[in-house]
Amino acid sequence: MIKTFIHDKEKAVSAVYTSAGYIIHQHRQAIELDGEFISVRPKTFALLLLLIQRPQEVLAKKYLLDNIWDDVAVEEAVLVQSIRELRQLFNNNEIIQTYPRKGYAWSADVQTQPSSSERAPAANQFARPRKYLPYLTMSLAAVILAAIFLFNAPHQKTVATEVVVILPIKNEIPGLDHKWVTLGGMDQLIHYLPADNHTQIMSTEYVLQLMQHAQIPRDYTGGHAAKIFGASGASLVVETSLSGSVEEYRLDYKLRRQRDVKQGVVFDKTLDGALQKLGSIIASHTGAKSDSTDSITQNTFANELMGRALEKMDSGEYQRARSLLNTLKEFDANNVTARQMLAQTLFHLNDYDAAKAEVVAAISIAKPLDSARLHFLLAEIQYRQGVLDAALETLERAESLNQAQNDILYLGYIAQLRGAIQQQNGLLAPALSFYDQAIKYFGTIRCPIGISITHLQAAKLLFAHHENHQAKIQYLAAKKLILDHKLYKLEPMLAEVRAASL
Incomplete structure (x- = not known):
């Protein structure tokens, strides 16, 4: 599938965004607040990029699923959970607006700056770790x-x-x-x-x-x-x-x-x-x-x-x-x-x-x-x-x-x-x-x-x-x-x- 969000190689590697007081480092796949870097899951980060590249625009759920999860069949729940993750990461439930039966939109203003301004991550750059789902210890029978x-x-x-x-x-x-x-x-x-x-x-x-x-x-x-x-x-x-x-x-x-x-x-x-x-x-x-x-x-x-x-x-x-x-x-x-x-x-x-x-x-x-x-x-x-x-x-x-x-x-x-x-x-x-x-x-x-x-x-x-x-x-x-x-x-x-x- 040809993805419709920004996929130009030079632009994708170099882009750095600021929004709602955060810096979004595309090359590092992380967001920064007050010098602290926060790692983000790959698919959730791809969703973030898709939203901030078209701020204030309502993007349909199907469009988001088709562009982010085009390599695997998933439920709509994966999109809902990723939206929830982004709201938690930005500590703002209003940062992404939900439009019932339509989709989602990034509500804050977004600015772009060159990647040369990116600095090396501090020693505590992962002080706030990404939130993994806990490891499940259930084991199921292998045969009916x-x-x-x-x-x-x-x-x-x-x-x-x-x-x-x-x-x-x-x-x-x-x-x-x-x-x-x-x-x-x-x-x-x-x-x-x-x-x-x-x-x-x-x-x-x-x-x-x-x-x-x-x-x-x-x-x-x-x-x-x-x-x-x-x-x-x-x-x-x-x-x-x-x-x-x-x-x-x-x-x-x-x-x-x-x-x-x-x-x-x-x-x-x-x-x-x-x-x-x-x-x-x-x-x-x-x-x-x-x-x-x-x-x-x-x-x-x-x-x-x-x-x-x-x-x-x-x-x-x-x-x-x-x-x-x-x-x-x-x-x-x-x-x-x-x-x-x-x-x-x-x-x-x-x-x-x-x-x-x-x-x-x-x-x-x-x-x-x-x-x-x-x-x-x-x-x-x-x-x-x-x-x-x-x-x-x-x-x-x-x-x-x-x-x-x-x-x-x-x-x-x-x-x-x-x-x-x-x-x-x-x-x-x-x-x-x-x-x-x-x-x-x-x-x-x-x-x-x-x-x-x-x-x-x-x-x-x-x-x-x-x-x-x-x-x-x-x-x-x-x-x-x-x-x-x-x-x-x-x-x-x-x-x-x-x-x-x-």
Whole structure:
């Protein structure tokens, strides 16, 4: 796209502007006030230039989006947030006027001066740092269980004494401002409680698929808890509801076990503070260690985008999720979770090259738990691309990382993917061995969904090799689990395998 704002090379490099008492240094990509330099994000600075080069002129939102974010599909919210940033940087809400349904205009006078007047930045030039969105420590599951053909590792002897399922947060605050909390807040809480040797915190996507398999609605009640215990093998189910208002948040909770319920309420001025308090309470009941090395506190803008993206991914609206995640990534290129979710979205859109690029970028800045799961996602992408040897090498690294984190769910996924690769290579015995290891991992965390799907994969493989007796054993094992645990969504897969036997 040809940009319509000033792009002449000499003028672009040399231009220095003054407006509202500030000096805008185009070459330094910073603004100056009283000798203090303030760094500005690249896209936000480009927006600033576009506005000050045409002061008092109303510039349409589409025009601004097309010229500043022409290289990526983003939401209009990215423009709104950048306008907010500029108003904060200039400490003046009136510096940029909003014209409803039309656009924005720079309201102050602007003068231009030559760049030779620019002076070297003082030692404290970055005394007022740019405002990054905080690093998000949430980590999302890399694969939806409904498509689980894909995963292997040596049998893990450690038995998880706690398997924790955290359900979506019921939002009882009127209006749309907190709609994102249902999944976004749930995801924050999940990742505030990393797995350890004795506790497994089930991932966001696992929980969403679990609810689908067990036909549990979002507006669940206490009566649905029995289904959760039956379908997941959970030892603790966490129910929450959010009420109150801004700076007066109330988070009610119930910690359900099969024969016991503990309930309570936490209050805080911020939602993030309430989630952290609840995370500490859950940790005290499970013996888990809450992640105190990183705060889950985030900018509300980031929270909302993350929650909305999760909603779109859960409903299969991947193009919309892609746009939301691109918007979030624009504001924080080091946001590992945004990149991981974007890679998952691109994976579902069959854009494997782009998905791989996002995963590789995320791995380079990820923490151990994130890196472990990202390596699995990379292997899955390589598997879909048909690069099987590379996928197996990546899985070796993923196995090592996940063993260090004791992430048993993902060790099960790795075993399944290894089995699928050996199956594609036509190697019956190794494939069955990996499927058996996956079943053992899923058994460790009492996951009937993972066990059932793996049994069905093994049965389908055995039927294809005319090993009908062994195939029926696998099929019947899956059928019993599906019926006993009321995993209704797996019934079509059960029927498919049954048809393959005829």
